[in-house]
Amino acid sequence: MLRGRRKQDGSATSVAVIGLGRFGGSLASELARSGTEVLGVDADEDTVQGLNGVLTHVVRADSTRQAALDQLGVADFDRVVVGIGSDIQASILTCSLLKRMGVRSIWAKAISEQHGLILEQLGIDHVIYPEADMGRRVAHLVRGSMLDYVEFDEDLVVAKTVAPREIVGKSLEESAVRRKHGITIVKIKGADGRWHSAGATSVVAEGDTLIVIGPVERTERFAALL
Structure with missing residues (x-):
């Protein structure tokens, strides 16, 4: 089980990034370069292998399964970013599980207004529209x-x-x-x-x-x- 470290001043020293496509992979790599402890999670083995040695930890796992998220200790990280975009169902289910697990700070990518609205209704703290922005x-x-x-x-x-x-x-x-x-x-x-x-x-x-x-x-x- 991986454990993130929390800082007392509100800044994040540990971030879990779920979904390592163009957005998530770039975000995770930049966080790692800045000295942040980064756990990268993706369902694709090639994507995971491509970031091996770049991120602090990178794991192939199904983020729609709570058992997998529990095993990785995702809830112990300061912040969690859900970068899943192509599979809206996986994005929504992952975010729902994170809320149920009591993750305190969740950032999630939305690929449409409808997608973003559902994430907001789930109570996601920060909904990001990278392509639109x-x-x-x-x-x-x-x-x-x-x-x-x-x-x-x-x-x-x-x-x-x-x-x-x-x-x-x-x-x-x-x-x-x-x-x-x-x-x-x-x-x-x-x-x-x-x-x-x-x-x-x-x-x-x-x-x-x-x-x-x-x-x-x-x-x-x-x-x-x-």
């Missing part, structure tokens, strides 16, 4: 001039963009970016290649990269400035 993110990048884009709420985004000409050579107080454009510049990356916190006296130079936060439309319009 990535599609929205890429759409904003393709449509605009932003270098990167992260959506935090329906109308709140953080974006990376190149400093527009109208604010070059001015301090943020002089350029009045917040008043004129309704966005806030929080970080500036200058010629030294390092990120610096932005304040009222920060002066923007040509070619600087900015991290800005604000509503979607206003952020896109600011990033589109030349």
Whole structure:
């Protein structure tokens, strides 16, 4: 039986990832690279073998059987991620078993709104829509001039963009970016290649990269400035 270790500060040192396809496998590998103890579980032997030596533990098992989850000690991990997408029935049954076992923090991938609704009705803590989220993110990048884009709420985004000409050579107080454009510049990356916190006296130079936060439309319009 595998045992996860719990931290007292609320962060996770151990995560079980069930379903090691493109999403689950990538997630589990990144967690392992960051030093997290990772148990990977998948029903496919080739998938399991491919991650052997990458994850802390990787096991071939049927996650729709409670006996298998009990034997692996899944409930002892800080968090459990269900990355099963192609088999909705297996995803729902696995999540239902995890809830019944008293797993405290469950994250689950949904491949459709209907799938996500069922997971929410089961009481899953975090329902993830990776394909839909990535599609929205890429759409904003393709449509605009932003270098990167992260959506935090329906109308709140953080974006990376190149400093527009109208604010070059001015301090943020002089350029009045917040008043004129309704966005806030929080970080500036200058010629030294390092990120610096932005304040009222920060002066923007040509070619600087900015991290800005604000509503979607206003952020896109600011990033589109030349």
